[in-house]
Amino acid sequence: MHVPDGFINAPVSAATGVVAVAAVAVSLRGARRELAGSGAGLSLGAERTAPLAGLVAAFIFAVQMLNFPVAAGTSGHLLGGALAAILVGPYTGILCVSVVLLMQGLLFADGGLTALGVNITNMALVTVVVAYAVFRGLVKLLPRGRRSITVAAFLGALLSVPAAALGFTLMYALGGTTDVSLGKVAGAMVGVHVLIGIGEAAITAATVGAVIAVRPDLVYGARGLHTPLKLRVDGELVDAAAPAPEPVAARSPRKFWLTGLAASLLLAGVVSFYASAHPDGLEKVAADKGFDKKAEEHDIADSPLAEYGISGIDNTRLSGGLAGVIGVGGTVLVGSGIFWAVRKRRGQDTGPADTAGATQREAA
Template sequence: MHVPDGFIDVPVSAGAGVVAAAAVAVSLRGARRELDERTAPLAGLVAAFIFAVQMLNFPVAAGTSGHLLGGALAAILVGPYTGVLCVSVVLLMQGILFADGGLTALGVNITDMAVVTVVVAYAVFRLLVKVLPRGRTSITIASFAAAVLSVPAAAVVFTGIYALGGTTDVAIGKVATAMVGVHVLIGLGEAAITAATVGAVAAVRPDLVYGARGPAEPLVLRTGAGAAAEVAVPAPAAKPRSVRAVWLTGIAAALMLAGGVSYYASGSPDGLNKVAIDQGFDSAETGHAAADSPLAGYETQDVDNERLSGGLAGVIGVGSTLAVGSGVVWAVRRRRTQSRVA
């Protein structure tokens, strides 16, 4: 659902940029509370994994493909604030290095693909976790439902943005129907990927699934006079275990997907592009500022072998996204430490 340059006019793109900047600023502050010793090591990995899986377009209908948006996956694994940052990093790297998603439309893409998907998915997930029986099966079910709903929600928001600032005169009702229809199907693919990934992490280290962590348990303190006071304290922590194995497995999976499996991804236009073609506003797309990038189009410049060209671009993308995502996490954690000292 990467919105290219030219689909949305300058005023609305600028407005979306302000919304996106505000959301990222709030998320930087909120992530300080989420990035603990369990979440922090995974945040950069989650960004890199989302980048890798987004390269795997899967067919959803005749002549149409879809790919992971990643908001639900990020929010559930590392928290909503950190999730917004993870998806934003992915979108930034895709726009700058791979000419995927317009640079003038970056604010639109962050607002739609990072903020909307994270907020909707995390709200649905937390609601379901509270009402379903505790257990890994419920976490998987809640993950599936949250991801399913987050994708058409983003499609609805895009339609609203296009109604405000679309550069082509088209019937918004038809755009809305087409966008929601195809993205419901894409949502099923998103849900399958999200549920499988969250379920796999929960099976190995359930404490690493941020969205499923239990609330603090009350501790009853008694005074000498016999009075009791109830104070909320964190539940007793399990014996600390290294997340290295999970981290290494995730990196290996991301590299394998981006460097090898991506070669077999569907070449059909994704949901938004197909709707644009069918509804006649695809011609509004303008040239990308990074079109001359050595990695534009997820191909490595001057590498003639198609498989090697795409695989190398994917590996570079995973490494770059991991580095930038981990750098953001380090900066937020450092700021958190400085605030505590102050």
């Protein structure tokens, strides 16, 4: 759903740019708390939480290269807002998707530069807000357990994609550069993105479920998932004493991080070659309704990495694979650097006294 330059006029693009900047600014503050962690064993420090958030951004970049067929001549790909929000928190999730969109726009000519605000507002802000609101609401209603987290992740992701389609439709209504019927655009966008949402939901639920199975302590949306053991004393059920927390050093996420990075490189460098070549939902709707003619050439269309290939390499598989590996590597480095700076700033803001107080509260 990457919007190119030319679909939305300059005033609306500028307005969404302001919205995107405000969302990123608020997210930077919120991400400090999310990256700091809460509860026993979760405050891993900037050197650990930042790379984990960077890994989530890199994984989303990799999976977005895997277009899957959803209808005749149409494909879809992961948006990633739901996945990021559930794994690392909504504020950090917005930053993760924003980093991905920035890397795609600046290196791979994917998504217009003047439309960057449109894309961040739609693909990062809307998807995260809708997905996480649905997710948290369902978690409160469903029985406490890992299965409930997975079900809530599936439904949150499912609804986030048509919500983003409606977001684009609203932007088109306010600043579309063609006279195509709004009703036709809305119907086509929502219809195809409901199908894409099923794929998004399946990928999100499978990924969240897999992470919970091996490292539930690293899933933001699963914090507080543990249900206290009940003991019957004098005919009444009482909470058993909580087990002593496992030392943080014994639960280093390094192995998890390396496994996740290897999976991301494999997906982007090898599996992406087998992705569907059909246009994605927005491209298909634009072509069918005739407003694709308003798309403008990307400002860096002559970039060596444009269109996820490396200029000068004739072998399509090698070119695309190397571009994917570069994208994953660049995203994890840029994302980890940003999140490390955010997390470090949190530590400076809290100070030793606040950190000691937080430790005492967790111990209590």
